[in-house]
Amino acid sequence: MNSYTDLPLIEQAILTLSALVLLSSFALLAQSRVIATIKMFAWQGALLSVATVLVASDTGEHHLYFSAAMTLVLKVIFIPWLLIYQSRRLGILRDFDAVIRPGITLLIASALVIFCYSVVEPIQQYAASITRDAIALSLAVVMLSMLMLITRRKAITQVVAFMALENGLFFAAITTTQGMPMVVELGVAFDVLVATVIFGVFFFHIRDSIESLDVDQLNRLSENTK
Amino acid sequence: MVDYLSPISWLLALSQTVLFIMAAPLFVNWVKRIKCYLQNRKPPVFLQSYRDLRRLFTKQLVLSHTASPLFRIAPYIVFGTSLMAASVVPFIIAQVPAAAMADAIVLVGLFALGRFFLALAGMDVGTSFGGMGSSREMTIIALAEPAMLIVVFTMAMVAETTNLSTIIIHTLNSPLSLRPSLLFAFTALVLVGIAETGRIPVDNPASHLELTMIHEAMLLEYSGRHLALMEFAAHIKLMIYAVLIANLFIPWGIVTDTTFINILIAVIAITFKLAILGIILAAGETAVAKMRIFKVPTFLAVAFTIALVGMLSAIILEAD
Numbered sequence: 105m106n107s108y109t110d111l112p113l114i115e116q117a118i119l120t121l122s123a124l125v126l127l128s129s130f131a132l133l134a135q136s137r138v139i140a141t142i143k144m145f146a147w148q149g150a151l152l153s154v155a156t157v158l159v160a161s162d163t164g165e166h167h168l169y170f171s172a173a174m175t176l177v178l179k180v181i182f183i184p185w186l187l188i189y190q191s192r193r194l195g196i197l198r199d200f201d202a203v204i205r206p207g208i209t210l211l212i213a214s215a216l217v218i219f220c221y222s223v224v225e226p227i228q229q230y231a232a233s234i235t236r237d238a239i240a241l242s243l244a245v246v247m248l249s250m251l252m253l254i255t256r257r258k259a260i261t262q263v264v265a266f267m268a269l270e271n272g273l274f275f276a277a278i279t280t281t282q283g284m285p286m287v288v289e290l291g292v293a294f295d296v297l298v299a300t301v302i303f304g305v306f307f308f309h310i311r312d313s314i315e316s317l318d319v320d321q322l323n324r325l326s327e328n329t330k
Numbered sequence: 331m332v333d334y335l336s337p338i339s340w341l342l343a344l345s346q347t348v349l350f351i352m353a354a355p356l357f358v359n360w361v362k363r364i365k366c367y368l369q370n371r372k373p374p375v376f377l378q379s380y381r382d383l384r385r386l387f388t389k390q391l392v393l394s395h396t397a398s399p400l401f402r403i404a405p406y407i408v409f410g411t412s413l414m415a416a417s418v419v420p421f422i423i424a425q426v427p428a429a430a431m432a433d434a435i436v437l438v439g440l441f442a443l444g445r446f447f448l449a450l451a452g453m454d455v456g457t458s459f460g461g462m463g464s465s466r467e468m469t470i471i472a473l474a475e476p477a478m479l480i481v482v483f484t485m486a487m488v489a490e491t492t493n494l495s496t497i498i499i500h501t502l503n504s505p506l507s508l509r510p511s512l513l514f515a516f517t518a519l520v521l522v523g524i525a526e527t528g529r530i531p532v533d534n535p536a537s538h539l540e541l542t543m544i545h546e547a548m549l550l551e552y553s554g555r556h557l558a559l560m561e562f563a564a565h566i567k568l569m570i571y572a573v574l575i576a577n578l579f580i581p582w583g584i585v586t587d588t589t590f591i592n593i594l595i596a597v598i599a600i601t602f603k604l605a606i607l608g609i610i611l612a613a614g615e616t617a618v619a620k621m622r623i624f625k626v627p628t629f630l631a632v633a634f635t636i637a638l639v640g641m642l643s644a645i646i647l648e649a650d
Contacts, residue, residue: 116509117508120510122647126642134635207631221645238647240646241647
């Protein structure tokens with residue numbers, strides 16, 4: 105008999121949610137509009153926060169409820185709101201960010217997931233947590249966010265990718281060790297918050313200096329940008 | 331276990347297939363009726379699809395003088411493959427003896443064979459619409475088929491077989507569980523089914539608008555009984571996808587041991603499931619606009635990705 109069916113429903117729900125988080129990473133990778141990317145990031149945060157609540161109630165680690173609440177407030181509400189507000193002020197809310205060959209990107213992404221699985225498999229045997237199967241998925245979320253960082257041109261979508269990368273790390277922390285110590289998590293959350301604000305300031309600086317948020321133009325060294 | 335040699339089980343399978351085929355126009359008409367209600371139009375009568383088919387069967391056949399023999403035999407092949415496919419899919423009885431001959435991969439192959447001749451027939455007469463329809467159909471199917479196959483493989487991994495009957499029995503016997511792989515496979519199968527059966531948002535089955543039609547463009551030169559067979563085949567195909575979705579993922583109610591009362595329950599259950607599916611399909615078609623033809627690859631890429639994530643989660647999350 106398949107052992108998956110022997111798991112209690114809540115653990116099956118956690119695994120299903122982790123698969124959905126992975127799917128949201130794929131979706132992030134495929135979005136081309138700035139606003140859609142930010143919204144998808146908010147959805148990923150929401151999935152993550154629900155998954156955290158489920159892990160918390162499954163393991164009885166109460167500090168995970170705080171992490172879930174923090175994820176909800178920061179990554180679902182505040183950071184997306186801030187990013188949307190900034191891109192509206194920059195006038196790029198409905199801009200396209202050219203995804204480089206979406207078909208190939210998705211294929212590379214699938215290959216990355218398989219790669220992550222094969223890398224994580226030896227580690228999984230030593231992990232004691234019930235959600236150890238999700239370690240590969242959380243690593244995959246990190247890798248997909250890195251892929252998104254490479255394939256994007258606009259600074260704002262790259263920032264979203266960076267935040268998604270942090271989502272992946274957070275997810276890995278939940279699934280492997282039932283969450284980091286509260287102090288570390290608070291620190292990381294605060295860092296992410298500060299990073300968003302600083303990135304926001306940078307958006308305006310980048311735009312003021314090169315009149316665009318397309319970071320490919322930063323490769324040129326000459327003063328007179330044609 | 332099913333007895334492959336007993337005439338009774340073959341008789342049951344045969345009558346199930348006949349029932350399947352006869353119910354297909356009814357299902358299509360049901361979707362049409364619900365759509366009419368939702369759009370405040372006067373719905374066609376319940377048996378309208380049968381009437382249409384009968385009218386077409388009795389009408390005179392008009393053949394273009396450029397038509398080759400292939401154009402004449404294509405409707406029979408298309409209808410024949412649909413018939414074969416319908417006989418493989420468990421409809422009321424789970425253990426079909428025919429399922430031993432053809433598993434889910436053969437089912438995909440049968441669809442491909444029918445479609446191949448459909449596309450050839452579209453190009454045969456040499457009208458620009460036919461060629462356009464064929465090329466579009468092939469573009470869409472080339473993208474939809476991998477997604478469909480990955481769904482099949484996911485199901486095969488979960489149930490450890492590609493035999494449709496055994497998959498259903500496996501789902502019935504295993505305890506109720508929330509499987510991400512099946513969730514994604516279900517979603518992907520719905521998306522692929524929409525693309526393959528040419529429903530909104532990929533193709534509009536009711537439209538003869540020159541620039542948007544795909545399936546209708548290939549049938550444009552057909553008339554009389556040929557057209558009837560082609561339309562009938564399209565009805566059966568929609569029915570096959572609906573039954574696949576209903577029976578693979580929500581198999582409860584299907585007959586596993588053949589008694590009269592069980593068959594009665596199964597008929598009621600599948601009618602209920604198909605009615606619900608039809609309502610959902612009609613509501614979806616009313617709510618969504620047809621997408622641009624160049625957006626269809628993206629739609630199918632989404633289906634493929636969902637199917638792939640489903641298969642990956644079957645490997646990563648659900649392995650023993």
